[in-house]
Amino acid sequence: MRCFTVLGPSQIGKSTLVERLGSLEGEPKKSVSPYGLGVTEFEFGGEAWCALDVPGNNEALPHAQNALLASDACVLCVSAVVDEAVLAAPYLRAIEASATPCILFINRMDEPRGRIRDVVAALQDYCSRPLVLRQIPIREGDRIIGSCDLISERAWRYREGQPSSLFEIPESTVEREHEARAELLEHLSEFDDWLLEELIEDREPTSDAIYTISTRVLSENKIIPVLLGAASHSNGVMRLMKALRHEAPHADALRKRLAAGAGIDEATLAAVSFHAHFRQSVGKTVLARALQNGVKQGAALGGAGLGSVQDPATGRAIASGVTEAGQVFAAVKSDHLSVPALLTSGAVVGPPEWTTPPTPMLERILVPASERDETKLSETLGKLSETDRGLKVMQEEGTGAQLVCAQGPMHLRELCRTLADVFHVEVSDRPPSAIYRETISKTSEVHYRHRKQTGGAGQFADVKLSVHPNGRGEGFSFAETVKGGAVPRNFIPAVEAGAREAMEKGPLGFHVIDVGVHLHDGQHHSVDSSEYAFRTAGKLGVRQALSQAAAVLMQPIFRVEIHVPSIYSGGLVPIVASLKGQVLGFDRDEAAKGWDIFRALIPGAALEELARSLRSATQGIGYFSRTFDHFEELYGKEAQAIVSAHGAHANGQ
Ligand SMILES: Nc1nc2c(ncn2[C@@H]2O[C@H](COP(=O)(O)OP(=O)(O)OP(=O)(O)O)[C@@H](O)[C@H]2O)c(=O)[nH]1
Ligand SMILES: [Mg+2]
Known part of the structure; x- marks a missing residue:
């Protein structure tokens, strides 16, 4: 069985194309998985075929990548509209990275809008292999009535719902045909010395010789041939299927390619x-x-x-x-x-x-409708993420709630549907709370005495200590300069442990960071002092000191790498600015032609909005990865709102 993937932007006619390809010589067998991957099996030219049809939205890109892994070749289906070329960019990127032999099919030729040459040139911006026209359209007025094959030099007239019929190349197309054919041969000759010689000697190679070269060049993944058609009218469909039959490599080539890549014995x-x-x-x-x-x-x-x-x-x-x-x-x-x-x-x-799929951008907390389902939910998500690498599952810091990162809203909906329909776990979702911290902005000194006299043994511990701000990122530190055993040596670690405990929740209600504690004096009692008493004194003393040290809210700042086709880079500056982020700069992406990597610092609370803005500014194409960078002070109304919301949440309101 030979297998190819059909991929491309949304609603371009991929499923129509697969349906028509599959029906050329009989009835295809078809199934669609719950995730929308279509599998169509059919016979053509005495061979068994399988076409994988991936839905055209960017959230389904991981499915496209996986389908390529199993395909001898792929057909990238695009429209004949120059301005829509960018929509093919994510697919060209995936195809090039996978080194899958590809045929580009320009669909919807019944709706001509501009020159094919310009469409190919626009697509070439996102592809390092040359895109080479194998057919040119034949026009009658502003309608395209057929196409001319540049290797066989035969003209085909499109017929509604049927294979095209052979006809004479119209006079008006002859010159353009010669020109385009010369370009095709020139491209092919870059990969074939014999052909180069023939062209230099001005000899006309036979069509058969050119087909042989073109088959080899496709399987070696040197060029991307471009064919034309209109799937819904069955135009150009037979030509495409014949190209696949004659020129696409077989399963043994895929086995060799994958084994070599993985370093295993074929x-x-x-x-x-x-x-x-x-x-x-x-x-x-x-x-x-x-x-x-x-x-x-x-x-x-x-x-x-x-x-x-x-x-x-x-x-x-x-x-x-x-x-x-x-x-x-x-x-x-x-x-x-x-x-x-x-x-x-x-x-x-x-x-x-x-x-590896793009980093998932949508983070949500999933909450099971019934508390009893908590364990089941986390087990099921674990299972699902094993077969869906576009999904990341983890636990929310602080609450331990189930956190999922999905490719986007559609992916999340599919996930919730699977959870409900297949695993009977109903869930609702909410955004995760951004992770805030707090620190102090000045030094404060306390003298704290812990004393309790209840029945038998009492508790006594007395500490004099100060808290001071540490440098950003320095974390917690503890120092002591106790003289003359005022606080006995063996109780000092207990004071430090108490101080650390006090850091768990500061006066604003958040974990305290970047604070130094200095214990310099104290008192003890020979009977009533204990480790417990000194730990309590350390904790309550430091807590009191913190409350006098002008606490400030700290927000997490993330370093993001935004991947976009270069035409969108300029538009990112205002987006980052509107999210109170900081632009760090951008570079060309060495791994993907026509793409930039844009770097910025963005507050954690703005990441969800970044995903939304990016989607709408880039037609869903742009994506970003994030890494935590540092915490930064947050003042004013925004900070107050967060503190009071957090307080309300913590009090269960
Ligand atoms: N005019 C015109 N319409 C077409 C052509 N091919 C497909 N269509 C129409 O385009 C619409 C979308 O076709 P589909 O085949 O479902 O597109 P798709 O690419 O599979 O879409 P997704 O799977 O949603 O990404 C349908 O209404 C088709 O009839 C074509 O060559 N010309
Ligand atoms: Mg489809």
Whole structure:
């Protein structure tokens, strides 16, 4: 079975294209997973095919990356609109990183809006491999009535819902055809010395010779050929399918590529897992592609025996097992398989670096409707995050509540739906509270005496100490200059322990940071003094000192790296400024053509707004990663509001 992924921006016609490709020679078999990945199996040219159809929104990008891991080639589907070229940028980025051979399909040629050359040039900004036209449109007035193939030099007239018919290249197209063909040959000759020689000698190579070169150049991933069509009218669809059949590499090329990348012996790479979902009463279903034959129920794969092996489109068991390398199958009752992964019989090998999804930007606290479900929720989320690397699960600092980081609102909705429908855990969500701290802004001195006389042994401890602000990031420090055993040596650690306890909650209600405590004198009693008494004195003494030391609220500041296509970089400055952030600068992203990495410092409380603004300013394309940088003072009304809200929360109001 041969397998390709169709990907591209939202609503561009990908599913329509897959449906038409699948129906060229009969009825396709199709299934759509709960996460929206379509799997279509069909026959073409006497071979079995599988097309993976990834929904076109940026939150589904991790699914696209995983699908590429299992694909011999991909079809990037775009529109013929220059201004929309940027929408293809995330996909071009993923395709290039994965080194998957790609054919670019410019869809919607029935709605011409500008020159194809300009569309290709605009897309080229985001792609380091040359995009090379393999067809040019044939126009009649402002309508496109067909296309001319630049290798065979044959013209095809589009017919509604049917394969195109051959016709004479119209006079008006001849010159443009020669020009575009010369460009194509020139590009190909960069990767073929024989062709270069032929061109220098002014000899006309045969179409067959050019097809052979073009097949090799595609499988070596040197260029991206560009084809044209209109999926909903079946125009250009047969041509695309033929290009895939003749020019896309087979499963053995994928096996070689993945094994070489992972540094494992090609002969041991048995399969690659690329998608998983959970179904009620069935459990985890893993979609995988066999890269050797012999995958079957009970056989070892990924270190344990496979449960049932099913046809992903029909859900029927494949009794004979997988008899052909390249076949896509669903593994059920095989919970040991993680996704995505390379699978040998004995082990699950981690996927290549390029499958790492963008850092999830949406952080939410999930609260189960019933308290009894707390453990179940955290177990289930753990399970789900094993097969969805776009999801991060952790616990909120301070409250221990269940914190999830999702790709975006749609991803979060899907997650909640799965939790409810499959695992019967109803949850609501709320934003996490930003993590604040407090410190002091001046020195203060106390003399604190702890004394209790209750019945038998009393408690007595007396301390003289001061608190002072430490430098930013220095944390807590404790010093003592007690003379003459006023506080006996063995009780000093107890005072320090008490002082540390006092840091847990300062006068504003937050954890106290960057404070130094200095114990310089005190008194003790030979009978009533104890470690306990001195710890209590340390704690209450320091607490009192803190309350006199002008406490200030400290807000967390994060260093963010925002990834955007360069055209959006300028727009980020006002966004960062409006969030009270600080721009640090931006650089070209060396790893992705046409992208910038924009660095800034942003207050923790503004991260959610940053995600929202970024989404709307970049058509959902931009994303960012964050790391905590430091705490910074926050004054005024904003600080007051946070302190009183926190106080109300802590008092259970
Ligand atoms: N005019 C025109 N419309 C098309 C063409 N191809 C698809 N469409 C229409 O575009 C709309 C979206 O098509 P889909 O195939 O669902 O698009 P998609 O890319 O799969 O969309 P998502 O999966 O949501 O990302 C449908 O109404 C199609 O009929 C085309 O070549 N020309
Ligand atoms: Mg679709």
